[in-house]
Amino acid sequence: MAVRENIQEKELPSDVVNTPIRKQVTDLDHAGGDTGAMQVFASLSDANVVLDGPVGCHVMPAVAVINYTDSVPYLQNVTCSELSETEVTLAGTLGVLKEKVGEATVAGRQVFIVSTPVSELIGATWTTEHAHIPGSAVFFDSHSLDDDEWKSRDRALLFLWQNRDHFVPRPDAPARLPKLRPSVNIIGPTYGNFNSYSDLAEIKRLVAGIGADINLVYPFESASGDTKHLADADASIVMYAEYGRSLAREVGLPTFFAPIGLEPTTQFLRGLGKALGLEAQADAFIRLEKKTTLAAWHDIWRSTHSDFFANAPVAIIAPPTYKDGLTYYMGEELGLPILYSAYRTGPESAPNEAVRAALADASPSPMVVFGSINERMIIAQEKMPSLFFQCSFPGAVVRRATGTPFVGYAGAVWLLQCICEALFDTLFANLPTSAAPPARATVATRDTMRDSTEIVSSSGKGQNSVISWTDEAKALNEKTLKRVPFFVRVSVAKKLRAEAEALARERSSDVDAGIIAELTARYSPRK
Amino acid sequence: MSKQPSSMCPAFGAVRNLLRMEDAMPIVISSGDGCLYGHTFVAHFYVANRPIYSPGVSSEIWAKGSAFDELRAMVFKMAEEHQPSIIPICSLCVSDTVGLPFDLLPKQIGNTEIIYVPLPAYSVHTHARAKDIVVDSLVWRLPPQRKARTGVNLIGEIFPSDPIEIDEVLRKIGTHVNTHVPGPRWADYVAMVDGALNAPVHPFYSESVKRMKMKQGLPFIEGAPVGVDGTYTWITSVGRELQLNPATVETVARQEQAKVRAVLDQRSLDGLTFMVAGYEGHEFLLVRLLIEAGAKVPYLSTAVNTNPLAREEEAWLAERGCKVLYGANFGDEIAALTDRPYDCVIGTTPLCAHAKELGIPSIYYTNAMATRSMMLAKGAADVIDLVRQTVGAKVRYDRIARFFADDETHLERTYTSWAPKLDLTEHLIANQAL
Numbered sequence: 001m002a003v004r005e006n007i008q009e010k011e012l013p014s015d016v017v018n019t020p021i022r023k024q025v026t027d028l029d030h031a032g033g034d035t036g037a038m039q040v041f042a043s044l045s046d047a048n049v050v051l052d053g054p055v056g057c058h059v060m061p062a063v064a065v066i067n068y069t070d071s072v073p074y075l076q077n078v079t080c081s082e083l084s085e086t087e088v089t090l091a092g093t094l095g096v097l098k099e100k101v102g103e104a105t106v107a108g109r110q111v112f113i114v115s116t117p118v119s120e121l122i123g124a125t126w127t128t129e130h131a132h133i134p135g136s137a138v139f140f141d142s143h144s145l146d147d148d149e150w151k152s153r154d155r156a157l158l159f160l161w162q163n164r165d166h167f168v169p170r171p172d173a174p175a176r177l178p179k180l181r182p183s184v185n186i187i188g189p190t191y192g193n194f195n196s197y198s199d200l201a202e203i204k205r206l207v208a209g210i211g212a213d214i215n216l217v218y219p220f221e222s223a224s225g226d227t228k229h230l231a232d233a234d235a236s237i238v239m240y241a242e243y244g245r246s247l248a249r250e251v252g253l254p255t256f257f258a259p260i261g262l263e264p265t266t267q268f269l270r271g272l273g274k275a276l277g278l279e280a281q282a283d284a285f286i287r288l289e290k291k292t293t294l295a296a297w298h299d300i301w302r303s304t305h306s307d308f309f310a311n312a313p314v315a316i317i318a319p320p321t322y323k324d325g326l327t328y329y330m331g332e333e334l335g336l337p338i339l340y341s342a343y344r345t346g347p348e349s350a351p352n353e354a355v356r357a358a359l360a361d362a363s364p365s366p367m368v369v370f371g372s373i374n375e376r377m378i379i380a381q382e383k384m385p386s387l388f389f390q391c392s393f394p395g396a397v398v399r400r401a402t403g404t405p406f407v408g409y410a411g412a413v414w415l416l417q418c419i420c421e422a423l424f425d426t427l428f429a430n431l432p433t434s435a436a437p438p439a440r441a442t443v444a445t446r447d448t449m450r451d452s453t454e455i456v457s458s459s460g461k462g463q464n465s466v467i468s469w470t471d472e473a474k475a476l477n478e479k480t481l482k483r484v485p486f487f488v489r490v491s492v493a494k495k496l497r498a499e500a501e502a503l504a505r506e507r508s509s510d511v512d513a514g515i516i517a518e519l520t521a522r523y524s525p526r527k
Numbered sequence: 528m529s530k531q532p533s534s535m536c537p538a539f540g541a542v543r544n545l546l547r548m549e550d551a552m553p554i555v556i557s558s559g560d561g562c563l564y565g566h567t568f569v570a571h572f573y574v575a576n577r578p579i580y581s582p583g584v585s586s587e588i589w590a591k592g593s594a595f596d597e598l599r600a601m602v603f604k605m606a607e608e609h610q611p612s613i614i615p616i617c618s619l620c621v622s623d624t625v626g627l628p629f630d631l632l633p634k635q636i637g638n639t640e641i642i643y644v645p646l647p648a649y650s651v652h653t654h655a656r657a658k659d660i661v662v663d664s665l666v667w668r669l670p671p672q673r674k675a676r677t678g679v680n681l682i683g684e685i686f687p688s689d690p691i692e693i694d695e696v697l698r699k700i701g702t703h704v705n706t707h708v709p710g711p712r713w714a715d716y717v718a719m720v721d722g723a724l725n726a727p728v729h730p731f732y733s734e735s736v737k738r739m740k741m742k743q744g745l746p747f748i749e750g751a752p753v754g755v756d757g758t759y760t761w762i763t764s765v766g767r768e769l770q771l772n773p774a775t776v777e778t779v780a781r782q783e784q785a786k787v788r789a790v791l792d793q794r795s796l797d798g799l800t801f802m803v804a805g806y807e808g809h810e811f812l813l814v815r816l817l818i819e820a821g822a823k824v825p826y827l828s829t830a831v832n833t834n835p836l837a838r839e840e841e842a843w844l845a846e847r848g849c850k851v852l853y854g855a856n857f858g859d860e861i862a863a864l865t866d867r868p869y870d871c872v873i874g875t876t877p878l879c880a881h882a883k884e885l886g887i888p889s890i891y892y893t894n895a896m897a898t899r900s901m902m903l904a905k906g907a908a909d910v911i912d913l914v915r916q917t918v919g920a921k922v923r924y925d926r927i928a929r930f931f932a933d934d935e936t937h938l939e940r941t942y943t944s945w946a947p948k949l950d951l952t953e954h955l956i957a958n959q960a961l
Contacts, residue, residue: 022583023597025563027571032561054620054649056536057558060565063876064535068572073880082531085650088624117558118620118649121589144559145586145621352578373571380576394564396572 019148019349026352027374029344029394030319031192034116034144035061036152036243039191040160041112041140042075046170046223048104050137051080052093052124053116058082061192068396069192079104083118093124101126101137108170110224111137117144135168150319150345153190153243160219160227161247169225176229182276183215185230187248188239190219194322194392194399196239201402202410203237203258206265209289210273211281235275239407240321242345258407260325261333262297265409293409297416305420306334311486312423313337315366317355317375318392319345322406326370326391329415336419339366344374344392359384367485368422383521385484387422423487430488430495467501472513480520496520532653532830532854533875534806535893538619538646540657542566543574544684544709545644550612551713552605555581556598558621580605584621595627606636612713613640615664623647634668640713642668652854655731655808655831658684662708663735665716671743673720678705679765680722680745682736683729683809686900693752693902696762699779701771724748724768726761728902730837731808749836752783753901754815755791756843759784786904794911796822799918800867802882804860804874805892806830811840811851812901813873813892813910818847820911825867828855828874871918886928888917 019030034051038061041049051058058080066072081087081096097113104111113126126139140159142152160167184207189196200217207214215233216222230236230247235254238244248255254275259268266286273282290298300306314336316326323343331338340358342350352374359369360382368387369375373395376388390397391406405411469477477496484492499519504511545553557563567579582597602614616629629643644664651657662682679697681690681704694704706718719725720743725736728751736747748768752761759780766776800823803814808831814824826849831837833853841851857874861881864872872882872889873896882889890896895913900906 019560021585021588024601025581025583026578028560028563028567028579028581030560031564032559034559035561035564055531055534055652056538056565056620056648057562059534060536060539060569061561065565065568067876068568074877076877083649084531084652085647088620088647088649117562118624120586121558121621121624144561145584145589146559148560149564377571377576377578394568394571396568 017154017346018146018151019345020347021146022351027377029349029352029372029374029392031061031065031149032117032144033142033147033149033152034114035065035192036147036149036190037114037140037142037156038062038075038078039149039193040153040156040219041114042078043190043219044110044160044222044224046109046225047077047112048106048109049075049078049112049114050097050100050104051078051114051116052083052097052119052126053080054083054118055080057116057118066191069194069393071398071400072191075191077109080116081119088118088122092122093119094126097124097126105137108172110135110167113137113139115140115142115144120145134166136166138163138166148345149192150242154246157187157219157244157247158250160224161230161250164227164230167224167227170223173223173225176232179213179232181211181213182234182278183213183232184272184276185215185233185236185248185251185253186217186239187236187244188218190243192393193240194390194397195404195406197400198402198405198414199239199258199407199411202405202408203239205410206269206285206408207237207272209285210269210276210278211285212272212276212278235272237272240319241324242319242321258321260322260407260411261329262294262409262412263333264325264328265407265412289409293413297409297413300416300420305423308423308487309335309419310337312367312419312426313339313362313364313485314419315339315359315362315369315371315375315386316341316391317344317350317369317371319343322370322391325406326415329412330419333412334416334419339364344372356382359386363482364485365483367426368419387425389418389422426485426488427491430484430491467504467511469500469511470513473500473511473516476513476516476520480516531856532806532832533856533858534653534830536562536565536648537651537653537657538617538648539566539569540654541644541646541661542617542657543570544658544661545615545617546570546575546577546579547709547711548613548615548713549711551615552580552609552611552613553615553617554598554601554605555579555617556594556619556622556627557581557584558619559584562619562621589621589625594622594625595631598627599632602632602641603636606639606641610637611639613642613665615642615644615661617644617646620647620649640668653731653808653831654806655729658709658808659732659734662716662732663738665713666719666735666739667742669717669720669743671720676721676723676745678703678722678724679769680705680719680725681707682725682727682732683751684709684897685728685902686898686906689900689902689906692900692905696752696779696783696903697765700762700766700776702765702769719743719745724765726751726765727836728752728812729809730811730834730840731831733834733836736836749839751812751901752903753812754819754907755784755788756819757812757815758787758903783903787907790904790908791816791820791911794820794908794915796820796911796914796918799823799870800825801914802828802860802864802869802872802874802878803892804828804855804857804872804878805896806875807893807897809897809901810892811837811844813896814844814849815840816901816907816910817914818844818849824849826850826852828852828857828860830855870921871914873914883924884928884931886921886925888920888924890914890917 038049041047062078063074066075081100087093101111130136230251236248237256238248239258256272259265269282273279327341330336339362356378359378365384366386368389370389370391372392379386379388481489500511500515503515588594632641690704690707697703705722706715708715725745725747727736739745748764750761752758762780801817810829814827817824857878860878869887872887873892879889879891899909901910
């Protein structure tokens with residue numbers, strides 16, 4: 001559903017949605033509240049963020065991890081209060097914090113103080129007599145002992161709106177232009193959000209395509225002083241369902257969500273067009289897209305590529321927006337069997353153990369697993385024959401080129417292209433022979449034919465005889481083949497048979513379960 | 528101004544070494560999801576493809592004190608199901624501040640050693656110190672030294688082929704490498720009690736070697752077989768400490784020294800000025816090589832704190848015009864970059880990012896240097912070749928720097944725009960007292 005004009009109270013992440021806190025955690029899949037809030041505030045162009053914590057709470061998210069999620073060497077507008085044992089056990093954080101806030105307070109920059117687990121544990125806050133002065137430092141309690149990154153992002157965005165009158169526009173901020181056309185807010189992304197650079201570029205392209213202007217891309221391309229101007233738009237687009245909804249609801253404009261898939265994108269464009277009074281332009285744009293961006297989609301759809309879709313199963317494990325979006329697009333629109341799908345993050349989030357069990361037991365194994373590094377490790381550790389395609393964090397990746405969107409028409413084309421490439425990769429990995437150069441002839445056929453009367457029957461377990469298979473071997477063979485995607489099963493069957501019989505000949509035995517087990521242990525999609 | 532040294536989360540120095548142990552199942556008691564996410568993210572990126580286990584934490588769990596019960600249940604389950612050699616329990620900031628009763632955990636379950644590793648990052652301060660804590664916590668579990676002892680215990684993360692090369696040299700003087708830690712097995716640590724001498728090749732293992740001397744009566748030497756002087760001094764120190772044949776030791780030490788000199792003679796860095804800043808703690812060794820190859824290094828900025836094991840290194844560097852700044856926070860270095868024409872920067876990600884912005888060839892210490900051998904002739908060649916290759920790429924760095932130089936928004940968000948600007952290189956050196 002693309003058009004949303006009323007967001008229900010129970011849908012608001014700030015109030016309700018949080019990833020459950022489990023008794024035991026294996027391979028965590030989400031960051032915490034301090035990280036989420038920092039990623040929101042640091043996205044504002046005039047923000048200086050001070051994390052109230054030890055150096056590790058700053059360096060881990062803002063130097064180490066950010067380099068592998070956003071390919072940014074480090075966040076230059078983030079620092080921390082550098083708590084040491086003195087502050088934690090005796091002095092409290094206010095002294096060091098004041099010093100850091102003082103350094104960060106420079107003309108044209110708004111300071112945001114964010115709590116961390118250690119500061120929350122010792123009950124540190126920020127109370128000064130300057131709180132009422134516009135532009136003074138503001139304190140955000142990130143609930144980092146309890147809240148996940150997504151809930152925290154949502155709360156932080158709402159916090160910005162609630163404090164909109166506190167923020168001072170930069171003296172050098174360009175004057176706001178008179179409004180000529182209907183305009184929209186794009187709420188989200190922030191730092192640390194998988195693939196957001198491409199998704200944002202696609203949403204901007206769609207908005208421009210129907211003839212609307214962008215009021216604000218918030219927080220990424222805005223300053224804190226712009227916050228109050230969110231109200232100047234005619235509609236809001238929330239990029240990811242995980243956060244930004246509470247802000248959109250408070251701003252109070254018709255709200256749309258970034259669409260994944262063909263039909264959702266069409267609905268999105270029509271809905272947005274209607275809300276902005278640009279219905280005719282939206283329809284014209286959709287017609288044009290069919291001849292341009294989507295021509296590739298239609299060509300692939302009409303090709304033999306799509307014949308394999310029904311036999312190319314996938315598994316999708318991701319935060320809600322991508323999990324729901326990919327499941328719909330691949331399952332409903334493309335017709336790929338969805339063997340397994342699960343949420344990472346949010347109230348229905350699946351624990352790692354459940355994902356591992358589901359993936360390892362799947363028969364056939366998925367051709368592609370869409371997931372994070374957690375799934376990538378499961379594929380490797382469980383020796384699954386599946387390809388991996390990253391669709392969420394954690395996991396080091398570079399997604400800064402803007403040509404890899406999941407949302408919009410361009411996203412539909414990109415994902416379709418990726419599926420086809422996965423098909424080809426799987427096919428190649430399972431081609432039945434790599435005999436280059438070919439095996440040498442060991443006998444001169446003519447001579448043998450002339451000299452021997454019983455070349456086949458006399459050779460027993462020799463070169464040309466038929467090798468027999470034990471029942472256990474057949475059963476194991478069957479079981480192995482069932483794990484392989486259907487469309488390459490014939491290739492794999494040939495390869496397994498050839499290798500098993502070669503081994504049996506070498507050992508002068510039948511093909512037994514031991515041989516099959518030995519071969520399948522070697523088996524992996526890249527070999 | 529920054530007071531605390533710049534460091535990766537200090538605790539990670541320990542977590543990574545423990546995760547690399549094949550027969551260990553570390554439990555990480557994080558301070559919260561933000562903390563655990565950071566540790567698992569980087570661990571799964573470059574430490575190990577293996578699960579990381581943690582008890583769930585929240586304000587309610589801390590308040591009720593139920594975290595310990597969960598931990599206890601978890602330890603028993605892991606020990607019984609998997610029977611690893613050790614289960615190290617990494618206690619990070621919050622759990623260590625709350626103070627879980629780790630003493631109530633059994634020391635052993637079956638054959639599994641349960642070892643508490645205290646890592647409150649706010650008081651550990653440096654990555655290097657955390658590595659020291661790991662060795663210390665693990666070795667403290669071992670019995671007092673046995674009677675028969677022989678060979679050298681190498682302590683410090685070094686290139687995989689280094690222990691083999693060093694062993695070859697030691698055999699020429701009548702001893703050998705007994706074990707090397709941090710290693711991939713608990714047995715590597717257990718073997719330490721059989722050794723006759725500890726050789727911490729990185730200077731930050733000071734606490735663990737001191738305590739081993741106290742408990743196991745194991746002596747230690749300083750320094751590492753790095754560079755012309757370092758190689759000679761290290762080999763002769765081993766010889767002296769183990770009372771090996773002085774004539775043989777002298778001959779071998781001279782031979783190895785000559786090999787290193789030959790390598791450096793062919794790879795001159797004459798006339799080049801380097802900025803070196805690191806948090807790993809073996810920056811000293813790198814600077815030694817650079818200086819011996821003819822480079823100028825006005826000062827070494829290191830996040831590690833003053834350390835008795837580094838005194839000789841420090842004196843050696845001082846004689847050659849290189850001042851050591853301990854507990855450094857690299858904001859100052861970033862500011863200093865614009866004031867002096869450095870030919871190459873070897874430092875942290877932020878520092879290198881700024882250097883590249885200015886067109887100065889640079890390498891991230893951890894990725895490029897810490898993973899390389901520096902020991903003996905082979906290591907010297909490897910490191911200096913990499914440095915020369917980097918400096919040689921100056922044209923490329925310049926070209927990109929010029930292209931992006933007019934992008935105002937690019938410079939607008941820089942840390943230096945709100946960091947103090949008065950810090951010239953000379954000023955930094957002069958104010959070592961600060």
